[in-house]
Amino acid sequence: MSVLHPLASSIAVMVFYFIVYKISKSHAAAFISSLYLALIYPYTIMMAGVVKESYASPLLMTLLYFSIAEENWLGFAITGAALIITHHLTTAIAITILSVNALASSFEASKDSFHASISLALQAMFLAAGFTIHYIAFGSSGLQFNIGEEDLVSLFSHQLLFFLIFYNLLYRPKKYSKKFTIINFVIAQLLAICISLLVISKSILPGIPPPPIHYLIYETPYLLASPFLVLAYAGYLEKKWRQISRLFFWLSAVIGILSFAVFSGTYMGSTLAYRTVCFLAPPFAALFATGICWTWKKVYKYRIARIWLCSITIAVLALSLYTFNACKFKGERFLGSLWLYKPSEYASGKWLWSLIGNMSVAGDVKTAYLLKGLYGVEVDTARGYDFLKNKKSVEILVASESWSRLGYFIGPYGLEMPNGWREKLSSINKIYSNGFTEVFKGKRGNQG
Numbered sequence: 001m002s003v004l005h006p007l008a009s010s011i012a013v014m015v016f017y018f019i020v021y022k023i024s025k026s027h028a029a030a031f032i033s034s035l036y037l038a039l040i041y042p043y044t045i046m047m048a049g050v051v052k053e054s055y056a057s058p059l060l061m062t063l064l065y066f067s068i069a070e071e072n073w074l075g076f077a078i079t080g081a082a083l084i085i086t087h088h089l090t091t092a093i094a095i096t097i098l099s100v101n102a103l104a105s106s107f108e109a110s111k112d113s114f115h116a117s118i119s120l121a122l123q124a125m126f127l128a129a130g131f132t133i134h135y136i137a138f139g140s141s142g143l144q145f146n147i148g149e150e151d152l153v154s155l156f157s158h159q160l161l162f163f164l165i166f167y168n169l170l171y172r173p174k175k176y177s178k179k180f181t182i183i184n185f186v187i188a189q190l191l192a193i194c195i196s197l198l199v200i201s202k203s204i205l206p207g208i209p210p211p212p213i214h215y216l217i218y219e220t221p222y223l224l225a226s227p228f229l230v231l232a233y234a235g236y237l238e239k240k241w242r243q244i245s246r247l248f249f250w251l252s253a254v255i256g257i258l259s260f261a262v263f264s265g266t267y268m269g270s271t272l273a274y275r276t277v278c279f280l281a282p283p284f285a286a287l288f289a290t291g292i293c294w295t296w297k298k299v300y301k302y303r304i305a306r307i308w309l310c311s312i313t314i315a316v317l318a319l320s321l322y323t324f325n326a327c328k329f330k331g332e333r334f335l336g337s338l339w340l341y342k343p344s345e346y347a348s349g350k351w352l353w354s355l356i357g358n359m360s361v362a363g364d365v366k367t368a369y370l371l372k373g374l375y376g377v378e379v380d381t382a383r384g385y386d387f388l389k390n391k392k393s394v395e396i397l398v399a400s401e402s403w404s405r406l407g408y409f410i411g412p413y414g415l416e417m418p419n420g421w422r423e424k425l426s427s428i429n430k431i432y433s434n435g436f437t438e439v440f441k442g443k444r445g446n447q448g
Contacts, residue, residue: 228291
């Protein structure tokens with residue numbers, strides 16, 4: 001069971017290769033982007049976890065591939081139906097990507113673009129209709145929040161803003177200029193540095209503190225890769241990579257959702273933001289790779305330039321791998337360690353599921369995803385932390401060795417453990433331990 005989730009999500013990387021190749025017509029761009037996607041944080045972290053995205057991601061990639069291969073409507077319909085019943089958020093993102101690209105294609109003055117626009121619009125409507133029916137019939141009870149009219153209007157506004165930005169960049173008459181490409185490359189690099197410094201110096205989302213300054217090393221792959229989106233854009237302007245407009249509008253669609261999550265003030269903002277940011281990875285990786293490949297062709301005769309491009313590519317991939325290892329082995333609190341599970345955690349989950357009966361279970365979000373995702377066991381995440389603060393009682397409490405290092409996960413990062421939490425654990429009976437996970441049994445009755 002512990003390998004099924006990463007194995008399923010790895011299919012997405014393989015399908016992504018064919019998407020990028022079909023768009024860019026470049027095996028090199030497809031290979032680099034797929035390799036980067038396989039290593040990029042936080043995509044790799046979340047796809048290894050016990051979350052619906054690990055199964056929904058390959059469905060999303062397959063759906064987008066069928067969308068590009070316009071003649072395969074049967075494959076699109078089957079994949080779309082599977083995605084709808086698998087994960088709401090991924091389905092909503094797929095609808096947004098298709099809709100934005102349909103609108104973008106309608107502005108291109110060619111017969112093929114008009115045909116593509118109609119096809120994409122029909123696909124988006126098909127998916128939206130299926131999503132709506134499933135949501136009304138089954139899905140609304142599974143959501144822990146309601147989507148109101150104000151949220152939809154705000155989301156549309158954010159989408160429109162970024163669509164207009166990308167439309168202006170891609171469809172307003174512009175010519176390729178080496179001088180302005182270099183200037184824009186430098187500006188993009190400086191902008192990426194400023195954003196990285198902002199992220200570690202100020203709380204972007206309510207309730208989530210900024211990470212420590214050493215997290216800059218984990219942001220470095222994005223710092224190095226971001227300016228190459230400018231070079232991919234230069235390739236587009238030179239009319240040698242015109243077809244990559246789909247990648248830019250794919251990026252626009254996801255940025256619009258992320259902007260809504262961060263700046264709209266919606267109460268579900270933090271949850272939506274840290275789950276949506278993973279969907280930035282595919283278009284970002286594809287545009288980075290196309291930027292590298294376009295630049296390689298332009299500067300191939302200069303040995304120092306080839307060395308520079310190879311060094312950047314290797315550094316981005318190596319530092320992405322380093323970030324994954326830091327999350328897995330160092331257990332950084334803000335890197336999403338809650339998505340990574342040890343075999344002992346699967347073993348404890350299976351043991352608890354076999355004995356749980358009708359008892360209520362308390363534990364952190366990491367425990368909740370494991371037990372709910374694999375065994376359908378509901379876990380009260382707030383009660384576990386309240387118990388450790390001596391505010392509530394518990395019937396069953398699942399504790400982790402990682403609490404002392406990472407804290408108690410209620411959201412995307414670990415909360416500081418309350419004073420005296422070890423003594424509080426020792427006040428109830430330990431009924432299971434495997435060296436990493438411990439299960440405690442409290443008193444039955446008063447759960448107030």
